[in-house]
Amino acid sequence: MDRQQSGRNLTQQLVHVLGAAIASGRYQPGDGLPSEASLCDEHGISRSATREAIKMLTAKGLITSRPRQGIRVQQRAQWNLFDPDVLGWILNASPSLEMLREFLQLRMAIEKEAAALAATDRDRVKIAAIGVALQQMKEAEEGLRDPVEADIAFHINILNATNNPFYIQLSSFIETALRVSIRFTNRIKGVETASYANHKKLFDAIDRGEILAARAASAAMQAEALALIEGELDRREIEVNAATA
Amino acid sequence: MDRQQSGRNLTQQLVHVLGAAIASGRYQPGDGLPSEASLCDEHGISRSATREAIKMLTAKGLITSRPRQGIRVQQRAQWNLFDPDVLGWILNASPSLEMLREFLQLRMAIEKEAAALAATDRDRVKIAAIGVALQQMKEAEEGLRDPVEADIAFHINILNATNNPFYIQLSSFIETALRVSIRFTNRIKGVETASYANHKKLFDAIDRGEILAARAASAAMQAEALALIEGELDRREIEVNAATA
DNA sequence: GGCAAGCAAATAATATGACAAATAAATTGG
DNA sequence: CCAATTTATTTGTCATATTATTTGCTTGCC
The missing domain is CATH 1.20.120.530 (GntR ligand-binding domain-like)
Known part of the structure; x- marks a missing residue:
């Protein structure tokens, strides 16, 4: 497991995994992320924890999530660059x-x-x-x-x-x-x-x-x-x- | 009901109600907010919706939440002033x-x-x-x-x-x-x-x-x-x- | 009296299952 | 071909149970 993440709770872990993945460009703006259900499976956690992570990333402007459309990466202009987390993910990625x-x-x-x-x-x-x-x-x-x-x-x-x-x-x-x-x-x-x-x-x-x-x-x-x-x-x-x- | 809030989902509504309340100083930095359970009662919504709102406010730096300590308002220096929501709440409040x-x-x-x-x-x-x-x-x-x-x-x-x-x-x-x-x-x-x-x-x-x-x-x-x-x-x-x- | 270890209670964190609501896409009727 | 309708998918919400973590307290030892 990732050393940096141990000690954090499941929601926080997922936030950082997804945040880093998005910042690194693994998911491009406009692209869809896996659905809630898929994320649960992939990371082996419950829907509550997953949804809470999604909400945190939404609050930071990285993604949106709507019924039937799923979870999408926002355009970079929407990202909250002045959020220390977001900036950290970006700078560490590239x-x-x-x-x-x-x-x-x-x-x-x-x-x-x-x-x-x-x-x-x-x-x-x-x-x-x-x-x-x-x-x-x-x-x-x-x-x-x-x-x-x-x-x-x-x-x-x-x-x-x-x-x-x-x-x-x-x-x-x-x-x-x-x-x-x-x-x-x-x-x-x-x-x-x-x-x-x-x-x-x-x-x-x-x-x-x-x-x-x-x-x-x-x-x-x-x-x-x-x-x-x-x-x-x-x-x-x-x-x-x-x-x- | 508040006009500005209609059309948003419950989680978003609570985020804005609490965000505005915190920015207005109704809850002072260091103070504790009502517990999850109380917030559910007060606003008549489920725990999931409440928790997701809490997580969003946490992501914006307004609050922290830990077991046994409850939900607390962060010091203003921690607030994400450059988040449009946060800035809006502050400017509209005072x-x-x-x-x-x-x-x-x-x-x-x-x-x-x-x-x-x-x-x-x-x-x-x-x-x-x-x-x-x-x-x-x-x-x-x-x-x-x-x-x-x-x-x-x-x-x-x-x-x-x-x-x-x-x-x-x-x-x-x-x-x-x-x-x-x-x-x-x-x-x-x-x-x-x-x-x-x-x-x-x-x-x-x-x-x-x-x-x-x-x-x-x-x-x-x-x-x-x-x-x-x-x-x-x-x-x-x-x-x-x-x-x- | 002070201090450490352990105990108990409170609170958030996670899990699970069910249903509701929204909406994009497919289908149907004209 | 277009518009209205239906359908299917996905998130939104709810309810409840269980687990984990922290704080404060207590107890017992020095």
């Missing part, structure tokens, strides 16, 4: 560079403005939390700590410091995607892109309430990551062209 | 000016960058759709059409023109919130803030691929709306102070 770039394009918009808001609001407690994460990044550079977790904590804490529930809500979204993203960019470059120095610059700007500087520092940091990804995309394109020539 | 401002702060970040991306991508078909919406806004000024729908279509089509699934996914979010927002700002000002001229400037910039101009036009448009809201917030503050003095 963490393509294209999607990584698209994700970064959104992060750029959000984090740039979040930095500006944090600098405007100047919530001492919340900003101190950013400082702690920054300190942990420094320790990570000396090998004393996990660099990925510290990096994530830094970005999350900026969102928190906006004191805007919409930005705060994006934490789980950013976290999930950031985790995949960092893994990917590290694979490309080998070394951490997001260096301590860059992050410190951003922190200082927020700490001093320098709104424009904060926005600029955030933009600069992400532009660097974007350049890395787009460079890699170009490189692969050239490879493909060379192979077909 | 469309406070504060939340409107917070929402606008997010829109500023997203739409500014979306405009820039649309100008970069220059997808002729998608940009033409923005143009159609713009035309409808003009017709609306002459009373030939619903101004709100045209306005919404304009903004949605910009998101679409990014060709970035994350931005596109935000359409339903923006739409839900925009609808409440427009209703509110119109109540304050009486007249449409978002005039045709402003929107045309933004469209032209995107159409011509002028990235910086697009970003600026978007920012200017929203800064205006933000000023309106913050002015109203100040006015109310003064009112309160005067009343207590």
